[in-house]
Amino acid sequence: MSVDIATVRRIAHLARIAVEDSEIEKMRTEINAILSFVEQLSEVEVEGVEPMTSVTPMVMKKRADAVTDGGIPDIIVGNAPATEDHFFLVPKVVE
Amino acid sequence: MNAPARNTRLIKGADGDWEVVIGMEVHAQVTSKSKLFSGASTEFGGAPNSHVSLVDAAMPGMLPVINEECVKQAIRTGLGLNARINLKSVFDRKNYFYPDLPQGYQISQYKSPIVGEGEVIVDLPDGESVTIGIERVHLEQDAGKSLHDQHPSMSFVDLNRSGVALMEIVSKPDLRSPDDAKAYVSKLRSILRYLGTCDGNMEEGSLRADVNVSVRKPGAPLGTRCEIKNVNSIRFIGQAIEYEARRQIDILEDGGRIDQETRLFDPGKGETRSMRSKEEAHDYRYFPDPDLLPLEFDQAYVDALKAHLPELPDEKKTRFISGFGLTPYDAGVLVGERETADFFEAVAKGRDAKIAANWVINELAGRLNKEGRDIASSPVSADQLGTILDLIGEGTISGKIAKDLFEIVWAEGGDPRAIVESRGMKQVTDLGAIEKVVDEILAGNPDKVADAKSNPKAIGWFVGQVMKSSGGKANPQAVNDLLKAKLGL
Structure with a gap:
């Protein structure tokens, strides 16, 4: 599996990462190097093996349903470049 | 698909x-x-x-x-x-x-x-x-x-x-x-x-x-x-x-x-x-x-x-149909909201379930809808509505008076039984009193009497007059029986 320049641009756009035209080819080469490294895994015979989502032999911890957090709007918006009345302000997005 | x-x-x-x-x-x-x-x-x-x-x-x-x-x-x-x-x-x-x-x-x-x-x-x-x-x-x-x-x-x-x-x-x-x-x-x-x-x-x-x-x-x-x-x-x-x-x-x-x-x-x-x-x-x-x-x-x-799930609408509907003898339509309307179903069951307990369903669906739900309220905030409680139905069942009030009584309880609250007592809404079942009214009306309308003898359906007019002059409190069945006897129908 390998990616072309259009795919690199698309992935960058979906991730909202600005990539200069001059960087695209270099990035494509790097991504393809990673993909071919990972591709070695396809040599392993996995017929009948259930996909594994975790390597730790434990069940997921669960919380009790109680309100134990929140009430910290100053901290929540503390790093935001623009706020008003504890709202985050972002450039207008309208459908 | x-x-x-x-x-x-x-x-x-x-x-x-x-x-x-x-x-x-x-x-x-x-x-x-x-x-x-x-x-x-x-x-x-x-x-x-x-x-x-x-x-x-x-x-x-x-x-x-x-x-x-x-x-x-x-x-x-x-x-x-x-x-x-x-x-x-x-x-x-x-x-x-x-x-x-x-x-x-x-x-x-x-x-x-x-x-x-x-x-x-x-x-x-x-x-x-x-x-x-x-x-x-x-x-x-x-x-x-x-x-x-x-x-x-x-x-x-x-x-x-x-x-x-x-x-x-x-x-x-x-x-x-x-x-x-x-x-x-x-x-x-x-x-x-x-x-x-x-x-x-x-x-x-x-x-x-x-x-x-x-x-x-x-x-x-x-x-x-x-x-x-x-x-x-x-x-x-x-x-x-x-x-x-x-x-x-x-x-x-x-x-x-x-x-x-x-x-x-x-x-x-x-x-x-x-x-x-x-x-x-x-x-x-x-x-x-x-x-x-x-x-x-x-x-x-x-x-x-699963063992702790409540009774769900489908099961409740089936039970209302088989247990209370309701129509599928009425049962469906009652089980739509759990609160309505609970209210109905409280009213129906120990009473005629079909009459209870009628009152909850038509009188109460109709009235609630008109005022944009839900049943949880109903001014008439299940107890009060039940008492109104008891009063009808006992023959203490007529169905028509019951609707007036419902309006009073809706607007003012209170114990329906006490309201009936204090406002003289009781149905008149004293035959002597009803007979007196019947006689007066027959005597005052000889042309209608003649008409009724040839056309038995005209008796409805007399029933209406008697009910009107008794303020809706005469027992309609007694009025009907007396009229039939006196007109020879």
């Missing part, structure tokens, strides 16, 4: 009939105190960003920990929809970019949902019942809320909803008309409210639907569908489908083709319009969330939840 086309639901086109095929994704907010993966409150309407933890704001290094109650609620919901419960399910990341989604992804379930296939029996307005298949139910996080009308160039973002647990309930494309779709959502809402897993409040956004609509010639393969996003009332669901089906038929009949796309319903204009900007966002790049282990529990866990 393969259910036969129901002819009554076809839409007329220029060159023959069309069938509309509808599938729905209903997003139901899980009833819980705290969020799916954080300890922040789920309460509606808090001050901006006050119900937000660092997890919900996606601060670096924060890790999600699942709320067990939300898991239980999803299982209860699955059981209420007669669905398969998956003992192992997996949370995935659904990646997209939007300002009210601070993580840059929604934690959802993609390939392995917690609930698999099930079914819902839906009663239609014409009395027919159809079974609608459920494809799956999965747990996911809600996003935050953006306000676009507060500032000329900026949008305001509030993350209070961010991370609240939602159940996405996906139907099979088994719905065939706006009425089907409306009845399906009503039934779903009723089941969720009985279960206590979602409050069903559509105004506050606790229940909202994405509606997939396509049209085809009966028997043809499925057409290309459009998805109408976020319709938030049952009436709008009907309107949106109506409009969208007609729009698609018009395009196809003009020789065009349907583009698969996401659309928005505009309630003001009653039409759907394209949301082109969202198209690219459909590349969600799902993958299992590495922060979360698979969600696992055993059958005993499910069985314990």
